[in-house]
Amino acid sequence: MKDAYSNKGMSRLTVTGNPAKALREALEREGAGRVAVVTDSNVEEKVMPMFRDVTEECETIVIPAGEEYKTPETLIEVWRRLSGCGMTRSGLVVNIGGGVVTDLGGFAAATFKRGVRCINVATTLLGAVDAAAGGKTAVDLDGLKNEVGVFRQPVEVIISASPFSTLPERELLSGYAEMVKTALLTDEAFFHELLDARSVLGDPARLEGAMERCVRRKMEIVASDPEEKGPRKMLNLGHTAGHAFETLSHEKGRPMTHGAAVAAGLAVALRLSVERCGLDASISRDYEQRLLRPLYGDDWGLGGIVETDADRQRIVELMGHDKKNSRAGEPEFVLLREVGNPTVGGM
Ligand SMILES: NC(=O)c1ccc[n+]([C@@H]2O[C@H](COP(=O)([O-])OP(=O)(O)OC[C@H]3O[C@@H](n4cnc5c(N)ncnc54)[C@H](O)[C@@H]3O)[C@@H](O)[C@H]2O)c1
Known part of the structure; x- marks a missing residue:
């Protein structure tokens, strides 16, 4: 132990x-x-x-x-x-x-x-x-x-x-997305380690080591802001779009797990981070190619959920209504300047 x-x-x-x-x-x-x-x-x-x-x-x-x-x-x-x-x-x-x-x-x-x-x-x-x-x-x-x-x-x-x-595998993958989120809030080496998902998930000792790092990081963030008045909000990385995908999946009767929705939401947050905060594009590319597609599918797990213009419009609407937004109607994204360096509400 x-x-x-x-x-x-x-x-x-x-x-x-x-x-x-x-x-x-x-x-x-x-x-x-x-x-x-x-x-x-x-x-x-x-x-x-x-x-x-x-x-x-x-x-x-x-x-x-x-x-x-x-x-x-x-x-x-x-x-x-x-x-x-x-x-x-x-x-x-x-x-x-x-x-x-x-x-x-x-x-x-x-x-x-x-x-x-x-x-x-x-x-x-x-x-x-x-x-x-x-x-x-x-x-x-x-x-x-x-x-x-x-x-x-x-x-x-x-x-x-x-x-x-x-x-069940579906539940394991749901948790894995939250691990990757925490790695993105920690450092690049940890993020790269988790890209090799099948090896991490297949080795209990390695998985426990990675889980421990995630919980320690979460506790550090929580200790600085136990009641989510500021810095704790960084834990919502990937969740603005993720919650919207999750809600739409329920509305369409094809419920995604929370983590699968966050996995797709992280891809959105990383693309926005590249565009708006200067995040190195290789982070977003590696995430999509080496982790999101192999684990959750070529369609980011969104097949049958986000397909039409009306679906995309609904996603925008849902992001505006996310209860974690500070101002009603305005999505509050957590973005990354670099791995381990987030900006909350930053656009
Ligand atoms: N408090 C927080 O900070 C926080 C953070 C994230 C999520 N949540 C909450 O957590 C919930 C989701 O958690 P979850 O994904 O663990 O869901 P869950 O507790 O519903 O577990 C998922 C399923 O797996 C089953 N299960 C649990 N352990 C098992 C095992 N070892 N073997 C076989 N089956 C097992 C459960 O019975 C359930 O059917 C949501 O309600 C969410 O709001 C809370």
Whole structure:
């Protein structure tokens, strides 16, 4: 197991080949009284067996899998179960799952009895490199993503490639796009390393090393701006167009994963960065030729989604409505002057 570390006020991060052992140690370290596990129905079946020895004494709350259950109704059910099992403020909630579980379980923990500690154990690549760390928690409301939530850091984040053996390829690729985004916010050597995606994804030790770099970088950015008032916005690189592609894909009944939409959104951000911020054109070209097309398809994964002029018009409209824009109607792109040197809102 690699060294865990903690940032001031931030979560301890543990990257490990043995997440069950790491969880046991974390529970000992935290000295929690009552412990409840929140997970989803897929993870319960496919991943929880590896944690059984550690969690058998815990109350286990299984929510239905899928974004459509990241709702206030599910949250209320989790609160009821926490109350029913006698969870106290000195207890601990362990979220074992992808971003849906860590967002919803994190929100439940942050609000139950005005705040109970939580540990996030990521079981998807997207969860490991993005959702589990950083302290954003939320549920969706009436179809509006992450409409209600709070910022609250988990006490520990445990990430490992071990749970990924059962993760569908589509989910792995979804997380990979967020890794590449973070590499683009870090340095050129890291970006070039990730261009060789199949080797990174095929080697658990290498993947864990790359995941750790991503989470450390994210934590550094978050530590400088925990509540997204400024610099944290750089993490939205690729997301202005990405969110628009994702929304249109849902409108057309051909839902893309979040990461696949971000992968296409990164191509847009890199082309704009070349045009407007002087980014070296080879970065955008390498990204498209060596990563986007081989992993997500010649059509950037947008086939059947962005085809007509009306579709392109809808993308422009959706980018203007992105809720992360500072001014309504004006897309706020994160662009790069060079790899690792972003400009927020820059055009
Ligand atoms: N808080 C944040 O900073 C942040 C950042 C990015 C995304 N998110 C949120 O994360 C969510 C998306 O996360 P996600 O992509 O992990 O989705 P997810 O949690 O829905 O997981 C994807 C699917 O994989 C299944 N699964 C999870 N682990 C598995 C495993 N090891 N083997 C087999 N199946 C497994 C899940 O049951 C689900 O069906 C969204 O709700 C998004 O808003 C939050």
